[in-house]
Amino acid sequence: xxxxxxxxxxxxxxxxxxxxxxxxxxxxxxxxxxxxxxxxxxxxxxxxxxxxxxxxxxxxxxxxxxxxxxxxxxxxxxxxxxxxxxxxxxxxxxxxxxxxxxxxxxxxxxxxxxxxxxxxxxxxxxxxxxxxxxxxxxxxxxxxxxxxxxxxxxxxxxxxxxxxxxxxxxxxxxxxxxxx
Amino acid sequence: xxxxxxxxxxxxxxxxxxxxxxxxxxxxxxxxxxxxxxxxxxxxxxxxxxxxxxxxxxxxxxxxxxxxxxxxxxxxxxxxxxxxxxxxxxxxxxxxxxxxxxxxxxxxxxxxxxxxxxxxxxxxxxxxxxxxxxxxxxxxxxxxxxxxxxxxxxxxxxxxxxxxxxxxxxxxxxxxxxxx
DNA sequence: GGGCATTAGTTGTTTTTCACAATCATTTGG
DNA sequence: CCAAATGATTGTGAAAAACAACTAATGCCC
Numbered sequence: 001x002x003x004x005x006x007x008x009x010x011x012x013x014x015x016x017x018x019x020x021x022x023x024x025x026x027x028x029x030x031x032x033x034x035x036x037x038x039x040x041x042x043x044x045x046x047x048x049x050x051x052x053x054x055x056x057x058x059x060x061x062x063x064x065x066x067x068x069x070x071x072x073x074x075x076x077x078x079x080x081x082x083x084x085x086x087x088x089x090x091x092x093x094x095x096x097x098x099x100x101x102x103x104x105x106x107x108x109x110x111x112x113x114x115x116x117x118x119x120x121x122x123x124x125x126x127x128x129x130x131x132x133x134x135x136x137x138x139x140x141x142x143x144x145x146x147x148x149x150x151x152x153x154x155x156x157x158x159x160x161x162x163x164x165x166x167x168x169x170x171x172x173x174x175x176x177x178x179x180x
Numbered sequence: 181x182x183x184x185x186x187x188x189x190x191x192x193x194x195x196x197x198x199x200x201x202x203x204x205x206x207x208x209x210x211x212x213x214x215x216x217x218x219x220x221x222x223x224x225x226x227x228x229x230x231x232x233x234x235x236x237x238x239x240x241x242x243x244x245x246x247x248x249x250x251x252x253x254x255x256x257x258x259x260x261x262x263x264x265x266x267x268x269x270x271x272x273x274x275x276x277x278x279x280x281x282x283x284x285x286x287x288x289x290x291x292x293x294x295x296x297x298x299x300x301x302x303x304x305x306x307x308x309x310x311x312x313x314x315x316x317x318x319x320x321x322x323x324x325x326x327x328x329x330x331x332x333x334x335x336x337x338x339x340x341x342x343x344x345x346x347x348x349x350x351x352x353x354x355x356x357x358x359x360x
Numbered sequence: 361g362g363g364c365a366t367t368a369g370t371t372g373t374t375t376t377t378c379a380c381a382a383t384c385a386t387t388t389g390g
Numbered sequence: 391c392c393a394a395a396t397g398a399t400t401g402t403g404a405a406a407a408a409c410a411a412c413t414a415a416t417g418c419c420c
Contacts, residue, residue, distance in 0.1 A: 028353065031269035033262055041325050042332065043233045044254065045348040050230030051275055052355040053223045070406085074224065082213055088368060089211035095231055098369060100407065106370095124368045124415045145221050152222065155354050156347065167336065167344050168225040173208065174335050175232040250377090268397060278398060280378065286399095304386040304397045 053152075060144050065111050066137060071096060071104045073141055076130075079114045080138040084127040086119065113137055233332075240324050245291050246317060251276060251284045253321055256310075259294045260318035264307040266299065293317055 027034040035044075054070070061067040066076060071094045078090055091101035105128065108114045113134030119125040130138065153161050207214040215224075234250075241247040246256060251274045258270055271281035285308065288294045293314030299305040310318065333341050 028349070031272035033258065033265065033269055033273060035258075035273055042329050042345060042348070043237060043325060045345070045352055046226065046229050046233050047250070048275070049226050049348065049352050049355070052352065052359060053226050056355060056359060057223060068405085070227070078213065078215075085213065086368080089213055092211040093213060093215055095228070097408075099371080099409090102369060102371095103406095119368095122368080122416070126369075145223060149222050151358070152351070152355060155350055160347075164344075164347050165222060165225070167340075167347075168222070168229065169208070170335055171332065172225055172229050172232065175229070175236060175332060178331070179232060179236060248376090266397080277379070279380085279400080282398065282400095283377095299397095302387070302397080306398075 053148075056148060057144075060148060061141070064137065064140065066108075066113070066141065069104065069107070071101070072108060073145075075101075075104050075108060076113060076134060076138050076141065079108075079128045080130045080135055083129050084119070086125050086127065088125070090128075108134070233328075236328060237324075240328060241321070244317065244320065246288075246293070246321065249284065249287070251281070252288060253325075255281075255284050255288060256293060256314060256318050256321065259288075259308045260310045260315055263309050264299070266305050266307065268305070270308075288314070 027036045029035075057073075058067055061073075066072050071090075074094060075090050078085055078093065082089075087101050087105055088098060090105075091098050094101060094104075096104075105114070105116070109116060112131055114128050114130055117127045117129065119127045156164060207216045209215075237253075238247055241253075246252050251270075254274060255270050258265055258273065262269075267281050267285055268278060270285075271278050274281060274284075276284075285294070285296070289296060292311055294308050294310055297307045297309065299307045336344060
């Protein structure tokens, strides 16, 4: 039997920070439940944050035909940044299989945001290119992401954001590496 | 037209930290693409991290019948920690609608991990309770989560983890609040 | 160069997930 | 005592994810 009570308190960090602590050591209460008993699990926050962030992003992009897709935004930005990129490269970034990636590309092609060509040096492969319409969309999307970022980050002091982002980045790399 | 080149570099944070910087200012390269051009977007890291963390968790729990469900783990732990909790409370924590929550509960009941009773003070509502089997499972799950946490966090110094977690927590609360 | 494994991408299928509408029962408030 | 609100279930349809099977082109190795 595991001892679960009292709920674990978050201990203070050792880093100098401009983030005030006052609210952070109080338990989160949702629907009358102190969800801190979920072990303060990192994975829980990540999964919940993902859910909230995705919803918010969907909402902000509701007026664009790119909305509602998980990999579409990444694909669009990649094609915009890397003319001639291949579907298989995108699949690796998205961590999806090729069929899934292919269908994302289908929709972007159909929407007129990108176009396919056969890769000259390998006739099996495709080279993807952004269209004029797609490029405009990519810029708009970037703006929306930046907006979300600013609104979202408004509780973290400017000089701490980079640190936070760096941790996220390392977390991502570390986990990805461990999954081979 | 947005200036996209050269890719944005992450600036150094101002916080004292034991996290070494050396690797962090190098661009991430996947399939030959520097994904830093995705604007270093916070949302991208969160979504990708979620994907990796969820996969890893699924993998670690593959031998348990609770695997593969997004809300099942949270539900199980909540019921274990809050005897008599109601489905609607769980729905609020999960940010899912009641039908979805009800179906998660169905599966846990069917697996014999929790049981339903009618709430004595409100005959419309249910009170959920953990079973012996479910409690054992909950402890096992907690162990797995802790394991993942330790492995995952091995690149962050002990005293910095709390700070990272606190930021995630604030991020979550902040976004959730803004979605009303 | 012929044959075979590998890689790139597509198509199809099946299962799961999710959101929405409709329904029933109970409670609450006037 | 009636109407509105709340807690939960059922049903349905649409979107997403995982898997297998298939075509085509490339690379390797004899």
